[in-house]
Amino acid sequence: MLNGLWLGFFLVAAVSALAQWLVGGNAGIFAAMVESIFAMAKLSVEVMVLLFGTLTLWLGFLKIAEKAGIVEWLAKVLGPLFARLMPEVPPGHPALGLITMNFAANGLGLDNAATPIGLKAMRALQELNPSSTTASNAQILFLVLNASSLTLLPVTIFMYRAQQGATDPTLVFLPILLATSASTLVGLLSVAVMQRLRLWDPVVLAYFIPGALLLGGFMAFLGTLSAAALASLSSILGNLTLFGVIILFLVIGALKRVKVYEAFVEGAKEGFDVAKSLLPYLVAMLVAVGVLRASGALELALDGIRHAVNWMGLDTRFVEGLPTALVKPFSGSAARAMLIETMQTHGVDSFPALVAATIQGSTETTFYVLAVYFGAVGIQRVRHAVGCALLAELCGVIAAICVCYWFFA
Numbered sequence: 001m002l003n004g005l006w007l008g009f010f011l012v013a014a015v016s017a018l019a020q021w022l023v024g025g026n027a028g029i030f031a032a033m034v035e036s037i038f039a040m041a042k043l044s045v046e047v048m049v050l051l052f053g054t055l056t057l058w059l060g061f062l063k064i065a066e067k068a069g070i071v072e073w074l075a076k077v078l079g080p081l082f083a084r085l086m087p088e089v090p091p092g093h094p095a096l097g098l099i100t101m102n103f104a105a106n107g108l109g110l111d112n113a114a115t116p117i118g119l120k121a122m123r124a125l126q127e128l129n130p131s132s133t134t135a136s137n138a139q140i141l142f143l144v145l146n147a148s149s150l151t152l153l154p155v156t157i158f159m160y161r162a163q164q165g166a167t168d169p170t171l172v173f174l175p176i177l178l179a180t181s182a183s184t185l186v187g188l189l190s191v192a193v194m195q196r197l198r199l200w201d202p203v204v205l206a207y208f209i210p211g212a213l214l215l216g217g218f219m220a221f222l223g224t225l226s227a228a229a230l231a232s233l234s235s236i237l238g239n240l241t242l243f244g245v246i247i248l249f250l251v252i253g254a255l256k257r258v259k260v261y262e263a264f265v266e267g268a269k270e271g272f273d274v275a276k277s278l279l280p281y282l283v284a285m286l287v288a289v290g291v292l293r294a295s296g297a298l299e300l301a302l303d304g305i306r307h308a309v310n311w312m313g314l315d316t317r318f319v320e321g322l323p324t325a326l327v328k329p330f331s332g333s334a335a336r337a338m339l340i341e342t343m344q345t346h347g348v349d350s351f352p353a354l355v356a357a358t359i360q361g362s363t364e365t366t367f368y369v370l371a372v373y374f375g376a377v378g379i380q381r382v383r384h385a386v387g388c389a390l391l392a393e394l395c396g397v398i399a400a401i402c403v404c405y406w407f408f409a
Contacts, residue, residue, distance in 0.1 A: 016297035040290035063267025095124035148187035179362035183396030321355030
């Protein structure tokens with residue numbers, strides 16, 4: 001899938017460039033494309049330097065949380081809920097702890113760290129699966145919730161905005177939180193309908209109703225604020241939450257007599273190992289995206305969408321942020337490249353860049369997750385997983401656009 005997508009970027013760019021040269025007489029298009037290749041390669045290294053630090057930092061803190069028993073505690077807290085949502089998973093099964101760790105890593109925006117944990121969880125669930133080739137209900141629910149991008153603290157988005165010179169990297173904290181809540185809710189409800197899960201079970205309602213009331217009340221409060229106040233609140237909460245999580249991990253770790261420094265270094269080493277393997281993928285996708293935009297092909301596609309949106313009488317400013325949404329279901333690295341390229345082209349705090357950042361933080365690489373997670377355990381029949389995951393993805397994109405107009409327009 002990624003081979004076809006990457007090759008397609010170059011082939012489409014080549015066709016577009018030839019058309020501009022032969023039809024439009026633009027002989028300089030090839031020089032622009034070659035210049036873009038080297039510029040994007042340089043940008044990849046610059047982004048990678050900060051990515052090394054971010055992954056190393058957060059995997060270090062996540063290791064402290066793991067040794068302090070925070071992850072195990074979360075597994076116990078969520079145990080009764082999982083017992084209703086995944087009734088085929090026995091209480092106390094190792095899969096529940098791995099699922100909790102995966103959600104914790106996703107919640108912190110550490111998608112690269114979440115993947116290896118998620119693969120372990122999928123293998124644990126496969127041990128309970130009576131079929132070697134057909135996805136179980138528990139596997140589908142786990143995958144769809146992953147594909148809905150359950151992100152509570154999108155530190156990698158903050159990192160990319162900081163790297164591109166944003167005055168306040170956490171400005172998109174609340175928009176991402178609201179958009180990812182919408183995508184996760186739709187993903188859960190769609191699976192519940194297909195699997196006939198009893199969401200009205202008293203235990204399930206005991207978990208969901210307080211959360212729904214809290215989120216609804218919070219959104220009602222946000223509705224009373226001006227756009228400037230919304231942006232300011234998002235900044236304050238983003239920074240406060242980020243620092244608060246760090247202090248929480250350290251304090252609990254110290255109280256549990258965890259050697260926090262040694263635990264941090266142990267986790268940081270894992271983060272370094274994960275980060276150093278990403279540079280080739282980042283270079284590949286950034287170069288491909290840069291060539292695609294330099295050839296004019298991407299702008300041509302956006303023009304078509306822009307005309308359609310304009311014909312419907314809607315504002316078209318969000319269209320410039322859609323490249324991230326168009327490739328996100330197929331490749332996280334491609335979407336990351338689109339996000340960075342949008343920031344470079346329009347400015348890190350421009351409306352299109354804010355839309356792209358919110359979409360990046362509230363959606364997931366649906367087809368990639370399907371291929372990797374199910375492929376790792378030999379699942380061939382995925383049943384309703386694709387439909388539910390794509391529905392959650394679509395709702396995440398729509399919610400991200402709407403929330404950005406609410407906050408930033």
